[in-house]
Amino acid sequence: MRFSFGQVVIVGAVLAAAPSHAQTFDPSFPVCMHVYSGANGGGGEWYDCSFTSLPQCRGTASGRAATCDLNPYYPVSAPSPRLRRGRSG
Numbered sequence: 268m269r270f271s272f273g274q275v276v277i278v279g280a281v282l283a284a285a286p287s288h289a290q291t292f293d294p295s296f297p298v299c300m301h302v303y304s305g306a307n308g309g310g311g312e313w314y315d316c317s318f319t320s321l322p323q324c325r326g327t328a329s330g331r332a333a334t335c336d337l338n339p340y341y342p343v344s345a346p347s348p349r350l351r352r353g354r355s356g
Contacts, residue, residue: 292316294340298324303332 292299293316300315316338318324324335 292338292340294338294342297338297341297343299336299338300324300328301334301336302328305332 291314296316296318298316298318298321300318301312302315303312305312318327318335321335321337327333328335
């Protein structure tokens, strides 16, 4: 029984120490370019979240296998609602 418990502890320690994936989207910029490298580029695809506007991203993505998207993790502050002042009669 001790041998199997020891194996469970070792496997748990190895899994806990395994590297995890980083966050895909950088929340610092509002626009991300999704680059597709496919089979010709060595495989894989990635997001480049370093653009401040869609036109800037589209200019960089022009001629490449890439699309520009709004960053879903960019913190957008909602405009504050205007308070209505009613007339008191």
